[in-house]
Ligand code: HEC
Ligand code: HEC
């Protein structure tokens with residue numbers, strides 16, 4: 001400490017004196033807190049170990065705002081104190097030197113020292129916990145509750161319900177972390193000002209290429225072989241007659257580039273396509289190189305020449321990856337018919353109630369403003385149907401009816417989100433071709449190469465059809481499969 005009245009002392013002495021007011025001291029707390037937070041959070045961010053956009057928002061927006069607020073409060077307090085002293089006529093001209101005998105200086109030192117220590121203890125204790133919390137599914141899925149409710153709910157009903165959001169949405173490494181963070185800043189503004197689109201648009205344009213995220217857990221060489229797929233359906237007759245479709249999916253992959261995975265993503269294979277619309281449901285041009293270096297260009301016969309002309313260079317196209325088929329690996333919304341079939345096969349809705357499929361389907365297709373309204377009206381409508389039309393059944397099996405009503409409500413609440421305008425089918429699923437164009441966006445017998453080759457639509461190219469809508473497929477009895485099937489379309 002400089003004891004003689006040097007230049008800096010001459011400026012600092014009155015400042016230290018004037019800073020001694022509540023407003024400036026709050027400013028001091030804010031500035032020290034922000035500075036210490038920055039020192040602790042910034043390294044973890046640059047190392048890329050913290051991989052959550054919200055942490056970045058905190059670092060990029062939150063902490064600096066606090067810092068600046070503090071910086072504004074300190075001089076504001078000083079000016080106010082000066083004015084007050086002037087008004088009281090008590091403006092001091094001589095200031096004690098900056099040493100421990102000076103009460104103003106002592107107070108300021110103790111203040112800065114104490115807040116720093118408290119901050120250090122707090123940050124080191126809760127910092128780690130807070131960082132991991134922000135990476136957690138609860139934080140991503142539930143912080144902005146209404147906004148993420150559809151994706152979060154669908155996620156919980158998916159095979160990835162134990163995989164953290166950031167594993168697919170950001171993946172490993174610092175580069176994508178920063179990229180996602182920059183888009184995250186925009187998202188926070190959109191939520192704050194309630195200006196986000198409903199439903200949240202898809203596809204997600206800045207989603208990292210699937211092969212870098214999905215392949216941290218699944219690798220293409222792994223999926224060899226065929227897989228049995230059993231699809232359960234219930235009819236709209238009084239007995240809700242049950243049928244099964246059995247497909248043997250030729251998943252393939254691994255060596256030899258065979259099957260669904262091998263053909264599109266096998267070693268050396270390259271495929272790119274041109275989506276004509278935002279949601280990638282219409283695909284006029286596909287280019288394919290099966291590994292021999294020769295590119296084959298397929299053009300949809302019904303596509304307009306001016307649309308096709310737009311896609312002449314590889315840059316204008318999208319490289320095919322996992323998500324072009326598995327675009328709903330984790331946010332799997334079902335159509336009402338399929339969702340009910342699943343609920344009936346797992347017993348949540350009793351398949352032995354007369355006309356339960358038909359009646360539930362009608363209730364599900366009704367329009368409701370909120371989940372609460374749907375819960376109330378669907379349950380009431382369901383109960384009324386049985387008490388009016390089947391009073392004997394209603395009297396005998398009331399519990400089963402009430403339980404099934406709940407099952408129908410759950411089907412609605414898992415798939416429709418009126419507040420976010422997510423209605424039935426709002427998000428198309430590209431895996432398959434029964435509900436949405438899916439595989440048939442390209443495999444429609446319309447995409448032709450110059451030499452006349454077509455992208456195949458042969459029914460046995462992707463699956464062998466072992467049974468089609470049969471009550472008791474022989475193949476299942478032969479195999480001894482009593483499959484409780486998983487819902488379609490993941
Ligand atoms: C298994 C990987 C995976 C996981 C885990 C995952 N997502 Fe997604 N998410 C995707 C894919 C794939 C898309 C759709 C991309 C496309 O069609 O372009 C998507 C799309 C979205 C969308 C855009 C709207 C939509 O439905 O298309 C939001 C919002 C979203 N995810 C939020 C979340 C949240 C919140 C979590 C965690 C609760 C999460 N995601 C977990 C893969 C995943
Ligand atoms: C952090 C690890 C992880 C990541 C990343 C991941 N998955 Fe998965 N995936 C899993 C697990 C675990 C399961 C569930 C396996 C089970 O239920 O047997 C699963 C299941 C699946 C299934 C269903 C398999 C079935 O039996 O029907 C598909 C399809 C799938 N994943 C595709 C994807 C796609 C596409 C991506 C990238 C968008 C992805 N996964 C990213 C771990 C992951």
Ligand code: HEC
Pocket residue numbers: 210211214215218219220223227229249251260261264265320321322323324325326431432489
């Ligand atoms: C051309 C479309 C397509 C592409 C591209 C694709 N898949 Fe698949 N995948 C399918 C189909 C179809 C199935 C079978 C679904 C079924 O059984 O109903 C499947 C099944 C799977 C399964 C379950 C396999 C099993 O044996 O149980 C996993 C896991 C999976 N895919 C992951 C991936 C990953 C990871 C990628 C990217 C490297 C990928 N898929 C790319 C169409 C595709």
Ligand code: HEC
Pocket residue numbers: 250259260263264272273283286287288298320324325430431432438439440441442443454455456461462
């Ligand atoms: C972007 C366009 C596109 C989409 C979408 C697409 N494919 Fe393909 N697929 C191709 C092209 C191109 C070929 C190679 C030409 C051929 O063999 O017909 C091919 C070939 C195949 C083959 C090999 C056929 C054979 O016997 O030669 C299978 C199997 C296949 N696809 C399955 C699927 C499945 C299943 C889906 C949907 C989940 C799907 N594809 C979606 C473009 C596509």
Ligand code: HEC
Pocket residue numbers: 229231245247431432433434439440443456457458459460461462463468488489490
């Ligand atoms: C390009 C690949 C491909 C071709 C070609 C193809 N399918 Fe499929 N098919 C699929 C996939 C993928 C699924 C979905 C399996 C799932 O639900 O996971 C499917 C599902 C089905 C289903 C079950 C539908 C349901 O209700 O869930 C039937 C039936 C079917 N296909 C019939 C056919 C017939 C008939 C043809 C010939 C015109 C055909 N498929 C050609 C890929 C293909």
